[in-house]
Amino acid sequence: xxxxxxxxxxxxIDEARSLGVLxxxxxxxxxxxxxSVSNKKEIHQHYISICKRLKNNENVSAEVISTNYTDMIQxxxxxxxxxxxxxxxxxxxxDGIKAIKYFYNKKIKTNCTLIFSTGQALLAxxxxxxxxxPFIGRLDDVSYNGLNLIREIKNVxxxxxxxxxxxxxxxxxxxxxxxxxxxxxxxxxSPINVIYSLLNHxxxxxxxxxxxxxxxxxxx
Ligand code: G3P
Numbered sequence: 054x055x056x057x058x059x060x061x062x063x064x065x066i067d068e069a070r071s072l073g074v075l076x077x078x079x080x081x082x083x084x085x086x087x088x089s090v091s092n093k094k095e096i097h098q099h100y101i102s103i104c105k106r107l108k109n110n111e112n113v114s115a116e117v118i119s120t121n122y123t124d125m126i127q128x129x130x131x132x133x134x135x136x137x138x139x140x141x142x143x144x145x146x147x148d149g150i151k152a153i154k155y156f157y158n159k160k161i162k163t164n165c166t167l168i169f170s171t172g173q174a175l176l177a178x179x180x181x182x183x184x185x186x187p188f189i190g191r192l193d194d195v196s197y198n199g200l201n202l203i204r205e206i207k208n209v210x211x212x213x214x215x216x217x218x219x220x221x222x223x224x225x226x227x228x229x230x231x232x233x234x235x236x237x238x239x240x241x242x243s244p245i246n247v248i249y250s251l252l253n254h255x256x257x258x259x260x261x262x263x264x265x266x267x268x269x270x271x272x273x
Pocket of ligand 1: 186222223
C-alpha cells in the first residue's frame with residue numbers, strides 16, 4: 054500500500070521523505086491556505102517546490118478552486134502544465150465529472166475528491182478519474198462507517214476491473230491506515246502525525262527499555 058502525505062507543508066513532506074515512507078502528496082485548498090502563499094503565482098511556485106521533492110513515479114494532487122466546467126478546465130490545465138508530477142484534483146460535482154472526462158481525453162491525470170458514496174466513486178471512474186479520494190474520517194464524523202465505503206468501492210471496482218485507484222483520504226488515526234491495508238486499497242493519504250502513530254506500542258517501549266537495562270547491567 055502506498056503512503057501519501059496529506060499536506061502542503063514542505064517541512065512535513067521532507068520529514069516523511071527522511072522517514073523513508075513517502076510515495077506521494079495530496080493537498081487541498083484548506084491545506085494550501087495554511088502555507089505562506091497569498092496569490093496564484095506563489096501557490097504555483099509552492100506546487101513546483103513540492104514537485105521538486107518528489108521522485109520519478111511520485112505525484113502531488115493540486116486542487117482546482119473553480120466549480121464551473123470552463124474555469125475548471127483553464128485552472129486544471131494551468132496546474133497540469135506547471136509540472137509533470139501534478140495530478141489535477143477535481144471536486145465530485147457535475148461540472149467536475151465533465152472536466153475529468155476532458156482531462157482523461159487529454160491524458161492529464163485527475164484525482165476526484167470529496168467522495169462520500171459508491172455511486173460517486175463509480176461515476177468518477179466512468180469519467181476516467183485516475184484516482185478517487187473517499188473521505189473516511191468525515192463520514193465517521195457524521196456517524197457513517199467510512200471504512201465500509203472503502204470496502205464497497207473496492208468491491209465495485211473489482212467487479213468491472215476498473216483501473217481508477219482508491220486513494221483513501223481523511224485519515225484520522227492508525228486504525229484507518231491498518232484497516233485500509235487489510236481492504237487492499239492502492240494508497241492512503243494521511244497527516245504525518247498519523248503515520249508516526251503507527252510506530253506506537255507500549256510493549257515495544259517496555260521491551261526496549263528492558264533490553265538496554267539488561268545489557269548495561271552486564272556489559273561495561
Ligand atoms: O485532502 C482531503 C482529505 O484528506 C481531508 O482530510 O482530515 O480534512 O477530513 P480531513
